[in-house]
Amino acid sequence: MLRLIAQRLQSWLNLPGETGAVLPALAVMLGAALLAFVFIAFFAGPVTWWERRVAGRVMSRIGPNRVGPQGVLQWLADGLKSFLKEDIVPAAADRPLFLFAPYLFFGGYMATFVVLPFGAHLVATDLSVGLLYLIAISGLVVVGILMAGWGSNNKWALFGGIRSAAQLVSYEIPSAFSLLAVVLATGTLSMQGIVRAQGGWPWEWLLFRNPLLFGMFFVSFAASLAENNRTPFDLPEGESELVAGYHVEYSGMRFLWFMFAEWGNLWVIASLATVGFLGGWQIPGVRPEVIDQSTGWAFAGWQALSFLVFAGKASMLVLFAIQIRWTLPRLRVDQMMIVCWKYLVPLALLGSAGVLVLVALVPEGSPVDWFLRAVSLGLGLWLIIAYVRKARAAYLADREPYRRLEGKDPWYPPYRLP
Amino acid sequence: MVSALPPAVTPGNPGGVRGWVGHIVRTASSILEGLAVTLSWAFRRPYTIQYPDKVEVPVPETLPEAYRGILEVDLRLCTGCLQCEKTCPIQCISISIEKGEDAVRRLTRFDIDISRCMYCGLCSESCAFDALAHSNQFEAARQDISELTLHFVREPVPVARHKAGEAPPRRPRGEILREVLPGLGPVMSPPARDRRAGQGDPSSGEGKP
Amino acid sequence: MTGTVPTLAFWGLALLTIAGAAGVALSGHMVRSAFSLFAALFGMAGIYALLQADLMAVVQLLVYVGGISVLVLFAVMLTSGIGRVGTDNPSHRPIGGLLVLLAVLIPALGLAFRMPLGIESPADPTVAPIGDALLGRFVLPFEVVSVLLLAALVGAVNLARGWRRDPEERPSEEGR
Ligand code: SF4
Ligand code: SF4
Numbered sequence: 092m093l094r095l096i097a098q099r100l101q102s103w104l105n106l107p108g109e110t111g112a113v114l115p116a117l118a119v120m121l122g123a124a125l126l127a128f129v130f131i132a133f134f135a136g137p138v139t140w141w142e143r144r145v146a147g148r149v150m151s152r153i154g155p156n157r158v159g160p161q162g163v164l165q166w167l168a169d170g171l172k173s174f175l176k177e178d179i180v181p182a183a184a185d186r187p188l189f190l191f192a193p194y195l196f197f198g199g200y201m202a203t204f205v206v207l208p209f210g211a212h213l214v215a216t217d218l219s220v221g222l223l224y225l226i227a228i229s230g231l232v233v234v235g236i237l238m239a240g241w242g243s244n245n246k247w248a249l250f251g252g253i254r255s256a257a258q259l260v261s262y263e264i265p266s267a268f269s270l271l272a273v274v275l276a277t278g279t280l281s282m283q284g285i286v287r288a289q290g291g292w293p294w295e296w297l298l299f300r301n302p303l304l305f306g307m308f309f310v311s312f313a314a315s316l317a318e319n320n321r322t323p324f325d326l327p328e329g330e331s332e333l334v335a336g337y338h339v340e341y342s343g344m345r346f347l348w349f350m351f352a353e354w355g356n357l358w359v360i361a362s363l364a365t366v367g368f369l370g371g372w373q374i375p376g377v378r379p380e381v382i383d384q385s386t387g388w389a390f391a392g393w394q395a396l397s398f399l400v401f402a403g404k405a406s407m408l409v410l411f412a413i414q415i416r417w418t419l420p421r422l423r424v425d426q427m428m429i430v431c432w433k434y435l436v437p438l439a440l441l442g443s444a445g446v447l448v449l450v451a452l453v454p455e456g457s458p459v460d461w462f463l464r465a466v467s468l469g470l471g472l473w474l475i476i477a478y479v480r481k482a483r484a485a486y487l488a489d490r491e492p493y494r495r496l497e498g499k500d501p502w503y504p505p506y507r508l509p
Numbered sequence: 510m511v512s513a514l515p516p517a518v519t520p521g522n523p524g525g526v527r528g529w530v531g532h533i534v535r536t537a538s539s540i541l542e543g544l545a546v547t548l549s550w551a552f553r554r555p556y557t558i559q560y561p562d563k564v565e566v567p568v569p570e571t572l573p574e575a576y577r578g579i580l581e582v583d584l585r586l587c588t589g590c591l592q593c594e595k596t597c598p599i600q601c602i603s604i605s606i607e608k609g610e611d612a613v614r615r616l617t618r619f620d621i622d623i624s625r626c627m628y629c630g631l632c633s634e635s636c637a638f639d640a641l642a643h644s645n646q647f648e649a650a651r652q653d654i655s656e657l658t659l660h661f662v663r664e665p666v667p668v669a670r671h672k673a674g675e676a677p678p679r680r681p682r683g684e685i686l687r688e689v690l691p692g693l694g695p696v697m698s699p700p701a702r703d704r705r706a707g708q709g710d711p712s713s714g715e716g717k718p
Numbered sequence: 719m720t721g722t723v724p725t726l727a728f729w730g731l732a733l734l735t736i737a738g739a740a741g742v743a744l745s746g747h748m749v750r751s752a753f754s755l756f757a758a759l760f761g762m763a764g765i766y767a768l769l770q771a772d773l774m775a776v777v778q779l780l781v782y783v784g785g786i787s788v789l790v791l792f793a794v795m796l797t798s799g800i801g802r803v804g805t806d807n808p809s810h811r812p813i814g815g816l817l818v819l820l821a822v823l824i825p826a827l828g829l830a831f832r833m834p835l836g837i838e839s840p841a842d843p844t845v846a847p848i849g850d851a852l853l854g855r856f857v858l859p860f861e862v863v864s865v866l867l868l869a870a871l872v873g874a875v876n877l878a879r880g881w882r883r884d885p886e887e888r889p890s891e892e893g894r
Contacts, residue, residue, distance in 0.1 A: 117723075149547045153557045188753065219845055223776045230784020234756050237791050241749055253795060256788050263784070280845055309537075418543040434533060474541070481545030486552055493553075503554035 127204040135354035136166035142354075142413050148505060149417045161508055173350075176343040181244060184340065188242030192235050193341065193348035199231025200352040203359050208282050210372045210398035211382040212390075221282040222274060225363060226267050229318060232352070233259040236327065236337050239349075243340035251336025254424065255327035259318055261431045266314035268439035272307045272446040273297060273367045286371030287379050291400075294464050298368040298471070301453075301463035303445045305470055308368045310439050312408075315363060317431070319356040322416040326427055361408035362401070369404045372397035561648070561695030568695075569645045569683065577628045577643040580621050581685040582661050586640035586676050589616055589668035593632035593641050601625040602632060606668065615665040623649065624657035638669070638676050644683040648695045659689045728768055735761030743815075752794045756787040773844045 140155060140163060147154025155162035180189060206221035208214040218224055233256050240252020274280055276297055277288035289296050298308050317324035328336040338349045365371055373379065374396055382393040422430065453459045486501075493501040523531070558564055569578070594602045605618035633641050651657055669676075687693050734757055741754025759782040766775035852860045 145551075147557075148551045148555065151550060151553065151556045153555050153559065156559075185749070188750070218772060218776075220772050220776045223773075223780065227776050227780035227784055230779060230788065231760075233784065233788055234753075234791070237788065237795070238753060241791075241795060249795065253792065256792050260785065260788055260792075414544060414547055415540075418547045419540065433529075434536075438533070478541060478545055478548070481542060482548040482552075485546045485549040489549075489553070497554075499554075501553040503552065505551050 124201070127201055130204075131201070131351060131355040131358075134358050135351050136170060137163065138354050138357060138409065139169065139350070140165045142416075145410070145413050146417045149414070170347065173347045174344060176346075178343040178345060179340075181340050183244045185242040185244060188238050189244075189340070190242075190345075192239035192242055193345040194235075195238060196232055196235030197348040197352045199228060199235055200355055200359070202228045202231060206282050207359065207362050208286060208366060208371060208401070209362075210394045210401060211379060213372075213394055213398055214283060217281055217283045220280050222270055222280045222285065222367075225282075225359075226263065226270065229259065229263070239341070240337040243337070245340050247333045247335075248337050248339050251327040251329070251333050251339070254329075254333075255320060255337060258320070258324065258326060258427060258431075261428065262314045262317040262324075262435070265310055265431060265435035265439040266318055268436070268443050269307045269311035269314060270363075270367060272304060272439075272443040273311075275443060275447050276300060276304060276450050282366050282371075286366055286373060289370040289373060291370060291373040291375035291377060293370075293471075294468055295373070296368060296370040298370075299464055299467040301446070301449050302467045302470060303442050303449060304368070305467045307439070307442045307446070308364065310435055310442065311367065312360070312364050312412075314431075314435055314439075315360045316412060316415070317427070319360055320353070321357070321360070321412060323419040323421050324427060325421060326424055329421065331421075357409050357412055358405065360412060361405040364408050365401060365404045369408075371404075372401035374400050569647070572645045576645050577630050578646045578683075579623050579644050579649060579659075579686055579690070580626065580633065580641060581644045581683070581689075582619055582621070582641045583679050583685060584616060584619065584640070584661060584666050584669075586638050586669055586671075586679065587616065587619070588638055588640070588670065589614060590637070592635045592637065596631045596635040598629070598631065599625055599627065607665065609665075613667045615667050616662050617665045619661040620658055621661070622658045624654050638671070639679060640669070640676075642679065642682075644686045646683050646686050646693055649690060649693060659686075661685070661689055724768055728765065731761045731764040731768065733761075734758075735765065748794050748797065749791070752787070752791045755790060756783065759783050759787055771844060773848055 143165070144154040144156075144162070146152075155165040158164040158168045180186060203225055205216055206214070206218050206224055208217070236255040237252045240248045240250075240255070243249070273285060277285045279285060279288065285297075293299055297304050299305065316322075320327050326336075327333075328338075333339070338346060341349060374382075374393075377393075382390070382397065385393055449463070453463065490501055560568065572578070589604065589606045591604055591606075594600075594604050601622040603618065603620045604616065606614050607617050608614050628643070630643065633643055636642070649657065671677075683693075736758075738754045738756070738758030738761055742751045742758060745751045745754055759778065763775050763778040763783060766778055
């Protein structure tokens with residue numbers, strides 16, 4: 092027995108002869124992590140500026156426009172400011188938990204980048220369970236929030252943490268069920284597989300595959316906004332009642348980690364919806380096989396183009412999330428639970444069951460399939476037209492009073508920079 | 510058992526499955542409505558006036574007569590009665606008067622610490638000769654707080670001798686202040702200042718040191 | 719599990735799991751124990767991933783890390799008196815604990831050293847076979863378990879609703 096143990100231990104500890112491979116492997120890992128980090132920094136930073144600009148225009152203000160041309164460098168100034176602040180640990184805090192929480196939070200967020208595809212072949216690993224992994228890894232984030240809330244030894248922080256846990260555990264269900272509809276329609280859990288099951292043109296997207304999936308998109312988007320504590324579901328932060336929620340005691344760099352993850356999360360929300368419903372990186376009119384078979388510069392060009400397509404779609408969704416944030420008021424706690432359990436969960440269940448039936452009964456390419464696609468495309472177009480017309484009506488309703496008051500026309504499109 | 514929940518029924522909602530669907534439809538349409546309103550605001554002129562470098566008229570000129578800006582004292586009018594010094598609740602005015610060999614009383618110091626002044630206006634109320642008054646200026650940010658103690662007396666001046674109500678007219682508002690507080694005006698980044706100087710805006714309120 | 723990098727990763731994850739487990743047992747404070755449990759479960763998920771059991775790893779993450787450990791934390795934090803940092807864990811029973819440990823460890827180690835462990839080559843994705851098995855060969859147990867879980871759910875909801883003395887006071891069902 093003892094000899095056996097010794098043998099086992101020896102075989103475990105005796106590192107196989109390829110010790111030379113450790114350093115390159117570590118370097119690759121570090122490099123990938125660094126790349127993801129740089130991407131987050133260069134996404135999350137400017138998005139904080141962009142969000143404030145959008146908020147400004149929505150509120151008839153201008154927004155930050157001082158640092159750099161039109162204020163685009165505002166995020167650098169903010170980051171530098173936070174960086175130079177003192178890192179305060181409250182005396183009564185649970186010190187190890189308090190210190191570790193921001194990293195867990197940020198780490199959980201960064202772990203999602205393992206499966207997020209950025210382009211045709213731009214993905215860290217295409218896990219066969221990618222989508223499930225993406226849903227699962229958010230557990231790390233919520234534990235980070237709980238840890239921060241508890242470690243701060245502050246009742247507002249703790250309330251924020253507990254709310255966040257309750258919210259995340261609840262909204263994981265509609266989120267998972269609405270993504271289940273995607274999985275049912277594509278028959279795979281891998282992110283790239285889901286993208287490849289769609290096409291470049293809008294009528295090849297899952298969003299417009301049938302009216303049920305069209306509805307599922309909104310359920311899924313709402314649930315992922317809630318999962319990532321975005322307004323209108325930002326109860327864990329709730330400035331008005333909880334000051335800042337779970338990060339109220341943080342300052343300096345640790346606070347910055349929370350902010351990073353919070354804005355970086357926008358990207359995750361947007362790319363999840365892009366992959367699931369908007370055809371991911373698929374370039375209109377180009378079969379993915381063409382990209383697979385290209386070599387050299389053509390290959391690189393396709394990668395860049397597919398990244399641009401993906402980033403374009405994701406940015407539109409980011410803009411949508413930002414606009415929602417500055418449009419809708421925050422829900423109350425009970426309303427938040429009601430929205431989840433009484434509306435989103437049944438909708439997601441019905442929707443995914445309906446999608447299952449449709450996928451089973453309607454073969455792809457059949458006339459009924461095309462009819463369903465046409466109906467959902469029409470639905471989408473109708474929504475967009477209604478949206479623009481309502482916006483135009485709201486503008487026109489205020490034009491005359493404005494003219495009388497200010498003596499000039501209120502017309503000032505967003506591309507005109509003040 | 511008291512329910513913590515608010516009253517349940519929305520007016521006009523039939524309840525049941527129809528009510529459930531009704532709630533969803535109403536939520537969706539009101540979200541759409543709200544998004545449309547915020548979208549329309551993206552196409553309207555912001556109300557913001559970009560202070561300080563893109564204002565059409567310098568802000569001090571838009572302020573009302575009674576605006577209590579930084580204090581200024583017209584030494585040609587000051588009789589050295591010390592009323593203002595006594596009135597100030599926080600003693601931020603200090604005046605010294607010396608009698609020379611020629612028996613003329615001269616003001617040798619008239620300092621106002623505007624970093625402490627709370628702009629209550631008591632001193633200017635108590636000045637019977639209209640020598641001490643609020644200007645319309647407020648843009649006096651400085652790196653060093655000691656620069657905010659204004660020394661109105663450069664060299665000793667004889668105190669004025671006139672009765673209340675017979676004083677000569679004051680100099681225009683803000684003019685004296687510009688002499689004792691160099692660089693008065695909004696704080697601007699250098700490019701903005703150049704841009705504005707290039708526009709040849711005569712009333713920029715910037716200092717003439 | 720061959721190659722240096724997986725070996726190193728294995729040792730890291732094993733250390734994390736064991737340290738987490740030790741933390742659960744030895745930590746003086748309930749909340750710290752709960753967080754240690756999280757670490758232990760997370761380490762397990764990593765080990766599943768190393769063993770190429772991709773679905774197992776992700777389900778471990780989803781159910782145990784994201785679900786159970788959050789619920790445990792939730793429950794622990796709602797325990798009364800938990801806020802006193804001095805609340806410690808007085809239940810050290812070294813002898814009984816040792817007996818339980820030995821009772822579990824000896825059979826487990828015995829199994830571990832007798833069975834051929836480890837996998838030779840990277841396995842195929844396990845999602846599809848598991849799905850096929852669940853809806854094919856094992857469909858009956860699968861459905862029975864579903865019904866059981868559903869019953870448990872309904873029961874839990876019923877318990878949570880409580881018995882109200884006055885039916886008038888039941889908050890009405892629809893929309894607010
Ligand atoms: S305004 Fe008030 S505080 Fe300022 S100097 Fe006059 S009396 Fe003093
Ligand atoms: S400023 Fe007015 S109150 Fe003050 S000393 Fe001169 S005259 Fe008197």
